[in-house]
Amino acid sequence: MLNVVDAHAEGESGKVVVGGVGPVPGQTMFDKMLHFSEHLDHLRKLLLCEPRGAVWHNANVVLPSNNPEADFGYIILESTEYPAMSGSNTMCVATVFLETGMLPMTEPVTRLVLESPAGLIRIEAACANGKVERVKLVNQPAFVYHQDAKIDVPGLGKVAVDVAYGGMTFAFVDAGSLGISLDVSQEAVLYDLGQRIKKAAAEQLGVSHPADPRIPGITNTSFTGPLMREEGPDGEEIVRSRNAVIVSPGRLDRSPCGTGTSARLALLHARGELVPGQLFRHESLIGSQFDARIENTTAVGPYSAVVPSISGRAWITSFNQLVLDPSDPFQEGFVVGKPWEPEGSRHRVSAS
The missing domain is CATH 3.10.310.10 (Diaminopimelate Epimerase; Chain A, domain 1)
Structure with a gap:
């Protein structure tokens, strides 16, 4: 069972997996991303392939960070690759952290530091009445x-x-x-x-x-x-x-x-x-x-x-518990049609 908060940032999907994955080894988020891509790719497929996902979906897995400056870490999962950074996904993650109470919200501005696989991302979230109204992030160069x-x-x-x-x-x-x-x-x-x-x-x-x-x-x-x-x-x-x-x-x-x-x-x-x-x-x-x-x-x-x-801006759209029945013949989901055709390798580790 995976606990998922669905969100979108200016229209782009960004599921946020807040529980159910368990520990992922690695000193940095880049290390954790590499481990996930090699050993836990079935979870990416479960989240993003049919029948639970679609080619335009993305997901983020929330993980503890070993960096003393970071409040939390996350790795990003996309249809064919593992980006090291994504602006829209980062907005979704920050919004979910604050609006669900996983991290404390301070009005009018909450400052966070999140570790992405690309490195530390510093965030200022404009907040009012318990709502994240806008997320500003400083990206890597x-x-x-x-x-x-x-x-x-x-x-x-x-x-x-x-x-x-x-x-x-x-x-x-x-x-x-x-x-x-x-x-x-x-x-x-x-x-x-x-x-x-x-x-x-x-x-x-x-x-x-x-x-x-x-x-x-x-x-x-x-x-x-x-x-x-x-x-x-x-x-x-x-x-x-x-x-x-x-x-x-x-x-x-x-x-x-x-x-x-x-x-x-x-x-x-x-x-x-x-x-x-x-x-x-x-x-x-x-x-x-x-x-x-x-x-x-x-x-x-x-x-x-x-x-x-x-x-x-980002908005939460739903709260879900995704499950996998042992009798389901599609243990890693499935793909249909040209949009899912692989380009080269099965998936890519990349920086987005």
């Missing part, structure tokens, strides 16, 4: 691998992409350059092209994370819209843009994507289009939004990098 790189994409020919890391590694492509409108009516086209572009970029562009070579290369495509600038109610300039992130195994991130937003901040800064402290408002295809800023600049190995912050 984001940086750019390639700008305006040309790749050969089957059926498209030469395509210009930028490649940046924000917890996962993204191939960014301007949607307008391909004649695509960023609208949910283009969902099937975005899926198809997103997978083709990602695969071509991963095969043709060298990417190796300088801090940990176990973090894989390009695993997502982000279709970006034009930048728009407007004046906010307090006179602050806001930079806005829409985007559509295609996540493995070929589906749309319902939120604006926290790690994709982090990577885009690094790209915009490298181009001189966004300065530290400036507000960037990222919008998904369903109209949900993340507010993001560059908190600081730093370096990751040979790459200039930014320290991104992302804020958004």
